[in-house]
Amino acid sequence: MVADSASPETCRPRTPTTTEGAAARAAALADVALADVALADVALADVVVLSPPGLAALANALIGDGYRLVGPTVRSEAVVLEELESADELPWGWDVDADAGRYRLRRRADRAVFAHAVGPQPWKRFLLPPASLLWRARRGESGFSVDPPEDPLPRYALFGVRSCDLAAIAVQDRVLATSAHPDSGYRGRRARSFVVAADCATPAGTCFCSSLGCGPAAAGGYDVALTEVVTGEEHLFLARAGSAAGDAVLPRLPSRPATPHDLDAARAVVGEAAQRMGRRLDPDGLPELLAAHREDPHWNEVAQRCLSCGNCTLVCPTCFCTTVVDATDVTGTVAERRRHWDSCFDLDFSYLHAGSVRASTSARYRHWISHKLGTWPEQFGTAGCVGCGRCITWCPVGIDITAEIAALRGGVPEGGGL
Amino acid sequence: MALPKLAVWKFASCDGCQLSLLDCEDELLAVAGQVEIAHFLEASRERVPGPYDVSLVEGSITTRDDAHRIQKVRALSRTLVTIGACATSGGVQALRNVADVDEYRSIVYPHPEYVATLDRSTPIAQHVRVDHELRGCPINRVQLLELLAALLHGGRPPRTTASVCTECKLRDNVCVVVAHGTPCLGPVTAAGCGALCPSYHRGCYGCFGPVAAANTAAVAESLRECGMSEADVTRVFRTFNADAPAFRKEAELHDAQSQP
Numbered sequence: 001m002v003a004d005s006a007s008p009e010t011c012r013p014r015t016p017t018t019t020e021g022a023a024a025r026a027a028a029l030a031d032v033a034l035a036d037v038a039l040a041d042v043a044l045a046d047v048v049v050l051s052p053p054g055l056a057a058l059a060n061a062l063i064g065d066g067y068r069l070v071g072p073t074v075r076s077e078a079v080v081l082e083e084l085e086s087a088d089e090l091p092w093g094w095d096v097d098a099d100a101g102r103y104r105l106r107r108r109a110d111r112a113v114f115a116h117a118v119g120p121q122p123w124k125r126f127l128l129p130p131a132s133l134l135w136r137a138r139r140g141e142s143g144f145s146v147d148p149p150e151d152p153l154p155r156y157a158l159f160g161v162r163s164c165d166l167a168a169i170a171v172q173d174r175v176l177a178t179s180a181h182p183d184s185g186y187r188g189r190r191a192r193s194f195v196v197a198a199d200c201a202t203p204a205g206t207c208f209c210s211s212l213g214c215g216p217a218a219a220g221g222y223d224v225a226l227t228e229v230v231t232g233e234e235h236l237f238l239a240r241a242g243s244a245a246g247d248a249v250l251p252r253l254p255s256r257p258a259t260p261h262d263l264d265a266a267r268a269v270v271g272e273a274a275q276r277m278g279r280r281l282d283p284d285g286l287p288e289l290l291a292a293h294r295e296d297p298h299w300n301e302v303a304q305r306c307l308s309c310g311n312c313t314l315v316c317p318t319c320f321c322t323t324v325v326d327a328t329d330v331t332g333t334v335a336e337r338r339r340h341w342d343s344c345f346d347l348d349f350s351y352l353h354a355g356s357v358r359a360s361t362s363a364r365y366r367h368w369i370s371h372k373l374g375t376w377p378e379q380f381g382t383a384g385c386v387g388c389g390r391c392i393t394w395c396p397v398g399i400d401i402t403a404e405i406a407a408l409r410g411g412v413p414e415g416g417g418l
Numbered sequence: 419m420a421l422p423k424l425a426v427w428k429f430a431s432c433d434g435c436q437l438s439l440l441d442c443e444d445e446l447l448a449v450a451g452q453v454e455i456a457h458f459l460e461a462s463r464e465r466v467p468g469p470y471d472v473s474l475v476e477g478s479i480t481t482r483d484d485a486h487r488i489q490k491v492r493a494l495s496r497t498l499v500t501i502g503a504c505a506t507s508g509g510v511q512a513l514r515n516v517a518d519v520d521e522y523r524s525i526v527y528p529h530p531e532y533v534a535t536l537d538r539s540t541p542i543a544q545h546v547r548v549d550h551e552l553r554g555c556p557i558n559r560v561q562l563l564e565l566l567a568a569l570l571h572g573g574r575p576p577r578t579t580a581s582v583c584t585e586c587k588l589r590d591n592v593c594v595v596v597a598h599g600t601p602c603l604g605p606v607t608a609a610g611c612g613a614l615c616p617s618y619h620r621g622c623y624g625c626f627g628p629v630a631a632a633n634t635a636a637v638a639e640s641l642r643e644c645g646m647s648e649a650d651v652t653r654v655f656r657t658f659n660a661d662a663p664a665f666r667k668e669a670e671l672h673d674a675q676s677q678p
């Protein structure tokens with residue numbers, strides 16, 4: 001099991017400062033080494049090869065061990081994350097055509113199961129549920145009593161977590177599990193979870209994890225990691241363990257030892273994936289860039305397009321903001337405190353005694369992108385973006401974080417400032 | 419201690435919002451135990467004279483008589499809550515506000531001279547002070563119960579500035595705009611329904627009315643990308659909240675563009 005105290009170093013804040021200059025910046029962009037390193041570090045003896053029935057056996061073993069299996073499946077013309085009963089429900093033979101504000105499922109010629117990159121929901125849907133009851137109290141004859149918590153915390157097996165999402169979970173761990181004020185529910189669900197990672201072979205059009213050193217291969221923070229290789233008649237999963245729990249489960253599955261040929265094929269898959277990212281984001285000096293553009297007219301231009309709908313934050317795997325609401329029933333005897341996801345795009349989010357601090361859409365968009373890429377590193381030690389591309393795909397009007405940063409960079413006069 | 423008195427008033431409306439109260443099946447007895455239902459003609463012929471602690475007002479003002487009657491209701495009510503799209507924005511009958519009411523009248527009724535009506539349908543808040551409003555066509559009964567609970571027990575009435583998109587994501591829907599290319603007014607529509615329509619793979623048509631500072635222009639662009647004509651864009655902003663200022667203005671722009 002992944003110990004929540006050991007945040008994986010999946011995604012280091014690789015934002016060379018401006019003093020490191022253009023060479024470092026070029027190197028950072030060309031650098032897909034992290035992905036290669038992930039598999040370069042892997043020794044042949046540590047890898048076993050599963051067939052598709054072997055993958056199904058892994059799912060069944062986890063269910064047999066008492067985990068609730070959560071993984072990708074097709075629903076409402078998208079690959080969503082849901083509780084699954086078996087590997088049969090996985091999206092065999094589907095991938096996606098994703099662009100800014102657009103997502104379409106596509107049938108594949110093969111039966112690849114992890115070819116769909118990431119869907120609309122982040123894994124926080126399970127680790128930090130969108131809505132939850134914090135407590136319920138009842139008024140009695142003498143004072144009031146608080147109901148005992150309803151369910152013991154679930155044990156989830158998260159099946160098919162991408163490297164960007166591993167990095168995002170590590171970000172949320174820092175905020176919600178290992179910080180000075182941890183969230184007990186998150187920490188409990190996290191400590192009980194089993195993580196099956198899946199390296200990416202087919203990034204979507206909105207993916208840019210490799211720009212930020214967050215993928216496409218899993219580099220830590222998993223119990224078992226899989227690399228899917230589909231070539232002609234061959235359909236294999238190279239499996240490697242990343243924890244004692246992972247070490248314990250792999251020998252229980254039907255498998256064969258990996259050959260050097262298998263490992264080369266797996267390295268080729270992730271190496272090529274790193275070159276096929278649909279988007280890129282130059283990570284160089286982002287905090288400085290954003291600080292220098294506080295008053296840029298570009299924010300007003302974005303605000304013409306932005307709906308302030310909050311979809312970008314609700315789909316983002318690192319956003320962790322929630323709000324608390326109290327409610328009383330009509331009889332006045334039962335009171336509840338509930339928590340649900342919140343968004344900095346909501347006008348009430350920054351409501352203080354005299355009104356909203358960020359009253360305009362331009363202020364809200366600027367705040368969002370500045371927090372993600374500018375002030376998050378200072379606050380939490382990593383960027384708040386892992387390059388999953390969800391905010392780009394699921395923005396109803398296709399606002400693109402990579403394009404907005406490029407626009408800000410384009411706005412810098414020749415030879416000046418940054 | 420006497421129970422607080424609740425009154426339900428009807429103006430120009432279809433009764434759907436009042437029925438949401440009767441629809442509260444499980445909770446209705448609990449409500450009935452907490453208040454004296456003093457005036458609710460949809461439920462009982464009995465009328466207890468005012469004043470009333472809480473008045474729920476359904477419907478818009480469309481006649482001279484109703485313009486007088488709402489003043490009386492206000493004077494008799496400690497807290498006045500408008501319920502539904504008609505009461506809060508003028509309702510579907512506010513379509514007359516962008517048309518010639520005499521012409522309508524002469525087409526629809528065999529004896530138009532018997533129909534006394536104002537040429538505009540206006541929300542209650544244009545006539546009297548309103549303490550709280552519940553949007554929707556019809557309202558969401560859960561919101562109604564939460565508001566009543568807060569009013570009865572001194573809690574803070576729930577409020578949200580979120581759009582339908584927030585509820586849509588909390589409900590785990592797949593966005594119909596992004597994944598299906600279906601036009602949706604959710605981003606500019608006030609939350610409250612729990613994203614009912616997108617939960618059934620349909621676009622929102624805005625029955626809860628606009629959010630504050632709705633970027634209707636950007637949504638109109640998205641509607642067009644989903645295949646709507648200028649005339650359709652005009653129509654979709656002119657439904658249950660046709661005279662809500664943000665929707666009215668956007669509809670006017672597209673109406674102008676769709677004219678030959």
Ligand code: SF4
Nearest residue numbers: 316385386388389391
């Ligand atoms: S900001 Fe966008 S691309 Fe970055 S992690 Fe969040 S959703 Fe993914």
Ligand code: SF4
Nearest residue numbers: 306307309310312395
């Ligand atoms: S960037 Fe897109 S998703 Fe985010 S608030 Fe603006 S319109 Fe909504």
Ligand code: SF4
Nearest residue numbers: 583586593594602604
């Ligand atoms: S379906 Fe409509 S309401 Fe739901 S997220 Fe998409 S645009 Fe918003």
Ligand code: SF4
Nearest residue numbers: 611615622623625626
């Ligand atoms: S989704 Fe839109 S149209 Fe449907 S009930 Fe909600 S507010 Fe009304």
